[in-house]
Structure formats: structure tokens, C-alpha cells
Amino acid sequence: MREAEKQLSGVRRVVCVGSGKGGVGKSLVSATAALLLSQRSRRVGLLDLDFYGPSAHLILGAWDLMPTEDRGVVPPEIHGVRLMSIAPYIGEGPSALRGSDATHAMLELLAITRWGELDLLLVDMPPGTGDEILDVVKFIPAAEWLVVSTPSKLSIQTVRRLLLLLRETGSKIMGAIENMAEGEACVEEFCRAEGVQFLGSVPRDPKVERAIGRPELLLRTEFARRLEAIVRKLK
């Protein structure tokens, strides 16, 4: 645990991207936000804590990049983003991890990763409100939370549960982003009712799928353009 604290000591801010629900675009939002921030000359790290379906390396086209050994491990840098994930260690195999295994894996990654000096570390959280969320709340209490929801009632209901959990644990909630927006301001209304800052909407963009693995293409999508307006608010 002390080693993890030491490795994060040069990180000015940790922002977790969560939703509680899978498939709402957390990984795309966090990876694209990392690229956008890096373009703005910010020193950015991206930590993928989805041990069961890591995606950040796929989005950034970094499937064959390994961290390098140097008194721990130094994350590879892709388009200026320092990326750490379980993916280099498990390849394409499944992660049959139970709760305590996930906690150990998280602590191990936090303890070995030498982030160096970062303005911002984005953490791509897995779905659910279980081990990984509780572990981040426990081990990185200063982390702030950025919540992603689609306009679907199913997503909003799950986000509500996550917000309740975060509030009960005293976590700082930065605000919410609506992904795959389709006209109605469902998430904005929800945020108003919940007293959470609504940071903006990102539309459903079919061009994003083709841009996966190609950061330069991803940055030219409408998705990235709209996300940029939101990222500017991450001061």
C-alpha cells in the first residue's frame, strides 16, 4: 500500500471514469479524454482497471506495447498518454479473478507502476459497484469521479446506485457525461434532480467503431470534438 502511495505521489489529480453499467462508453470516454488532454500538453496517464475486459489498449492501438522494467515498471506512452493495464500480463486469455484476487491485482498494478509526474491520471473503471470501486475509494481516497451514462433508463438507474455509493463513501463527484445522446435531455434532467453537475452530451457516432485502434482517426470524430468541449471543463 505504501508503495502504491509513493508511485502516485507525482500525480496531481486522479479522475475515475465510472458508470456502474457496462457498455455505456466509459473506456472510449476515458481513452479519448486522455488523448485530448495530451494534445493540450497535459501530462496524462490512463489506468485501465477493467480486469475482465480491458479495452484501453485496444482503443489506443497499443495491443503489443509492454511496460518496461526499471525498478518497477514504466508504462508505455502512446500519443503522449502513459498507459497501464492488466492486458500486457494476460494477453487474450480470460481473467478468472474472484474479489480478493481483483484487489491484489489492483494493489500490485498500483505498486509497480512508475507514473512519474502527471497532471492527471484517468482511471477507466469496470462496470459494477463492487470490489474495484470499493478498492479505489479505499486506496485512492482523493480520487474524483466522472460518471458516464447513456440516455437509457437502465443506465440511469444504475448510475443512481453508483452515485449513492460514492456519496455514502464521501467520494468527490465531478459530474456526469451523457454518452450516445439521442435528442432528449434525460441525463441532464437526472443530474438536475440528483444535484450533480451535468458536464455535457456526446452523440452516438458510428464513425467511432472504425477509429478504434487508430487514435489519430478517433480524434477527428464528432465524438471527440464534442468530448473536447467537456474535457476543457476538467480544470
Add this chain to the structure above:
Amino acid sequence: MHEWALAESVVLTVLRVAEERNAARVLRVRIKLGELQQVEEEIFSTALRELSKNTPAEDAEFSLAREPAVLKCNRCSHEWKVERDKLKPEEAELIHFLPEAAHTYLRCPRCGSPDFAIESGRGVWIESVELG
């Protein structure tokens, strides 16, 4: 090397213990090395010595003992020991950095399940610290 990060963690902890107990010197530290982590003892010992220089642990004796990696299947309850030399080198290297990667590469020898618990032999820990 990863051994250096592990050694740094050990030395930091030992020095904190010494400070908390107002001890002038650290005499002896007994460390357990889990087999699953496959720590290279020579590199680890060198790192401990180097990192302890000019600290109250400079002359401490660091004794290392290995703990066998024992896994227990959550499906059929079979228990087995991981034999280091039977692991593929590339998989052993990945497990060295992240012991939980074992769940991706190892299987229960009796029923083939990847669902097992690491009963012992995970990580590196301090068993005792003697202060002077």
C-alpha cells in the same frame, strides 16, 4: 528490475518500524518470498543492501526464505503446488510481475478449472524485524 521495487518497499517498511519504535539500528529482518512471485534472490539481496546504505538498516542481516506456492481449486477442492521450473518462461515472467496472471495461465491439474485460490506463496512479506 521488479526486485528493486519490492526491495524498496521492504526497506521503507523496516525503516518506518524502526522510527516508530525509536530504534537506533535494525539488526535482523526475516523476509518471506512467495514462490509465485519468483523473486531472484541475488538481485533482491543486492537491492536490499544498496537501499539500506546510510540508514539505520545498513548493517542489518536480511534473511530470505521461500514459501511454496499452493493453489486450491474452487471447483473440485484439489490442492497443488506450483513448480517453478514447469512454468513456461514467458508465462513465469508475466506472473512474476502480476501474480494474478496465474489465473490466466494455470489450470487445476485435476479438473482443468481456472477458478482457484492462491492459498500461499503470493507476494513478498516481512515476517519479523529485530531492532537494536
